Amino acid sequence: MARASRFRFTLVLLVLAVLVSGYAGCDWRSGLRKVGTFFEKTIGPKTARERYAKELGADAGAKLVGWERAYANADTQRLKIQLPHREIFQLDTTVDYSAQALHFTLKAGRILRIEGTAEGGTVFGELYKTDPSGRRYGRPIATWKPDRLKLEYEPWGRSENLVFLLQSSLGTRVSAQVSLASEAALLFPVAGKDETAIKSFWGASRDGGRRSHKGNDIFADKGTPLLAVADGRIFKVANGGLGGKTVWLYDNEREQSYYYAHLDEQWVRRGQYVQRGDSLGTVGNTGNARTTPPHLHFGVYADGPYDPYSLLQRDDPLPPGPIYDLEPGQSSKRVPLSGNHYLRESPERKGTVLRQLNNGEPVTALAVTGKFYRVVTGRGEFGYVNFD
Known part of the structure; x- marks a missing residue:
């Protein structure tokens, strides 16, 4: 056995021994499930997005570097949504905006379902846990498959802060709709009541x-x-x-x-x-x-x-659709010349104000949800804005 192979084999055995001994006091089924989850998330198969990037390889050159950078930078958007939520994205050939993030909190005892549709190309979706600062960490806890844009996830115990990252394939113009909703993981305990x-x-x-x-x-x-x-x-x-x-x-x-x-x-x-x-x-x-x-x-x-x-709580209702249309590809827009318009952290009137936009200021619309556009300003700021 080669030295590298022996090292990997020894490492796997060591980790397995530590995990099993750590769960010795727990139910054995629970321990095995946790061990399986550990290996799946650390040395398991690559995600669809990772396989795609590997297939592109060095031939993609600087474009692939920019595509990966866009995915990493999506964390910095920190835009927050409430469940249920539906958003329609126009992911253009512009690499910088090929990836978008949706931050939210999933309450304890809820099963999260994220479903999507895509036209014009492939779209990748990955769900991560986030740290207190809002940055994702570790491996994805659930992902879309290329032929099945659906995933579900249930938190363990308490509520969890999560981020769903969406990215279009390199050099494509994709229209993608994403719906997020939760449903009760448990049966209501009193017959005939809610x-x-x-x-x-x-x-x-x-x-x-x-x-x-x-x-x-x-x-x-x-x-x-x-x-x-x-x-x-x-x-x-x-x-x-x-x-x-x-x-x-x-x-x-x-x-x-x-x-x-x-x-x-x-x-x-x-x-x-x-x-x-x-x-x-x-x-x-x-x-x-x-x-x-x-x-x-x-x-x-x-x-x-x-x-x-x-x-x-009852299952979430179907999230409402947007009231605006968004042209294929990112859409150049201007802030109306009258009234006060604010860049917000979330798509709601009470959402935290990031900045008051200048009348006539140009912005680029990336997506639409309800009465709000997701935009990026000329300064590189991401946020939601309503032009009513």
């Missing part, structure tokens, strides 16, 4: 301010079935204390626990495995809820409790 039945929220004062509410209260008639929000194992069934009749469900896939309190009836036993949608018991008002209308106190725990509201 988030509108939540009447008491995380952080509400309890016992005259001596403690705060560590969950959401979902109100329903006594006897309404309570459902397993995910596949998992019942690890505790109890009666007593503030929660009265309670059930704890452990979700091995997400490594978190769900707490059902104030039940009237408990239909499961400790150690029982349940599937998403199985009945666990019924709504009641046991424990310290005996003087209140029947409801479920629902809590989520992953290294401590966190607000479960985003896990209980």
Whole structure:
């Protein structure tokens, strides 16, 4: 075996040993999944974009260098969106603007779906985590495939800051539409109800301010079935204390626990495995809820409790389309001669103002979303602007 091959083999074994020993205290399935994720992200296959760049090779010369630089510089745009979102990009042959970035926060318990269409050429899409400064790090956590412009991703535990990078193939003029939306990863825990039945929220004062509410209260008639929000194992069934009749469900896939309190009836036993949608018991008002209308106190725990509201919200509606058309290729525009017009960090009236634009100032439109254009100014500033 060659020296380089032996070194790589030894390194793989060493990393594998460290990872497995690190997860020895965890469920073995979880440990294996994490090991698999590590290798997939560190020594796994190249992304479609990386394979494309490799195929171009040295023959592309300075153009490829500029194309890679545009991708790296897309991080500096720092434009922020809210989900759901739809944006139509005109990615021109101008290499400097071939890559664009969409920064956003994905809340805990939501499954992100990013879908796109492209006309005129190939478009690449890659999703990354970002650090507190907004810069991406590590390998992509999900990517588009050339023949399938779709991806999905669910964060582990808490909310995550992400960036989706979009880039057209070198020297092409591509019209690309991107839609981002999230949906609930969990089933709603009370049969026949949705988030509108939540009447008491995380952080509400309890016992005259001596403690705060560590969950959401979902109100329903006594006897309404309570459902397993995910596949998992019942690890505790109890009666007593503030929660009265309670059930704890452990979700091995997400490594978190769900707490059902104030039940009237408990239909499961400790150690029982349940599937998403199985009945666990019924709504009641046991424990310290005996003087209140029947409801479920629902809590989520992953290294401590966190607000479960985003896990209980309904799926995002379809994102609205833009009201403006954008000509193929980047479009030269001028700020209207009257009125005040602002370059903003996000495509909404309350978005952070980056600068007030000068009347008559030329800008280049790169994309359109809702009532806003994504533009770059003559100074090289990226932002959203509305010309109403």
